[in-house]
């Protein structure tokens with residue numbers, strides 16, 4: 001019989017912890033729906049006790065998603081665990097994921113607790129969680145750098161208290177595949193009741209080995225759950241990437257011999273959604289989801305591929321949801337055609353009001369751009385102002401003048417809490433002048449740490465998608481804006497980042 005490999009997606013929790021990747025409740029819900037279409041087994045929706053915003057996001061995902069298990073992270077204390085259980089109450093299937101650090105360094109410096117105290121707290125937390133839900137995951141944070149004897153004691157004890165999944169994180173991305181695989185194997189051999197729980201791997205990509213380590217944990221160690229994120233989103237170099245693990249196990253079934261629930265045809269749409277929502281652009285040569293990932297898409301080896309597909313391709317682009325750029329809609333397309341295309345793309349807008357707003361934008365875009373691609377539609381609906389309630393800042397109009405040999409100037413009208421204001425400035429270029437015109441009124445004082453422009457569908461006729469990353473008093477936020485005019489797209493992205501800076505969310509940081 002073939003074993004099943006459980007895919008645990010933590011894009012909305014560990015991925016979102018990446019500075020600048022924070023998402024609104026609506027954005028999280030939209031991504032959770034896409035993860036459900038992808039048939040992810042477990043969705044870690046957030047860390048309910050860390051802030052009211054996170055609590056509400058976990059709660060709305062728990063209420064809306066029916067096919068995947070919904071999980072909330074929580075520290076190993078009663079309050080966190082109660083909050084997690086409360087947020088998960090509406091779920092069809094729920095899991096509490098509790099963690100405490102077990103490495104000497106973390107126990108001594110961070111927790112200031114003795115190993116025996118940590119052991120007691122871990123047991124108590126799992127016992128408490130098991131009284132609230134039947135599915136409890138335990139993670140010894142920084143597990144890979146923990147003392148083996150101590151770790152075995154902790155894991156044996158938490159299984160006795162009812163933990164159903166044991167996750168062994170390489171929190172700092174220090175592991176190498178063979179050693180990590182053997183580490184999991186040794187734990188499973190030494191913990192006497194190890195067969196009573198499912199073993200899980202959670203790897204970070206600091207040395208570029210998160211996927212390789214996770215797969216070694218599965219193959220050598222016998223783990224049957226992989227924790228991962230779409231596009232490998234995550235702090236520093238990121239987490240193990242879902243699409244790579246899934247396609248490795250699927251393509252090399254001869255080697256792994258494991259069954260997966262995942263419907264791989266939704267992978268590319270999930271990747272785009274996460275990238276457009278967070279502003280974390282996918283590199284072109286990224287495996288599976290990069291623009292050049294398939295030979296026929298990159299134009300290389302086309303001759304070989306045309307003669308015989310498997311000369312160069314080990315996977316089929318269609319299987320992960322790539323389709324050639326198709327003109328799908330145009331100026332004459334009606335509301336029903338638009339709505340239907342949204343459905344085909346797996347986008348469900350919450351209300352008729354949202355469909356109306358998105359459709360109005362579509363018409364506006366179609367007036368200026370004759371060919372509308374799927375990418376345009378996705379960009380249109382991932383613009384947060386379609387769904388968000390009242391934003392503090394919104395673009396009204398922009399004019400700018402640039403000419404060779406002259407200093408560019410821009411004049412911009414935007415709303416501040418519904419009231420229109422006008423700002424003007426010069427700058428090094430039209431984008432610089434436009435953003436300075438906004439800043440001359442807003443005076444946010446934020447530092448711009450990233451500005452990037454990307455052509456959504458590849459040609460100069462396509463929309464420009466701009467990402468702006470701002471940093472202010474220790475907070476980092478990303479704003480994304482798209483428009484056929486990249487100066488307008490830049491202004492939208494800047495205002496969107498300012499809106500995010502305004503929404504104050506003081507959250508407890510989690511590791512793991």
Ligand SMILES: [Zn+2]
Nearest residue numbers: 014171511512
């Ligand atoms: Zn992590």
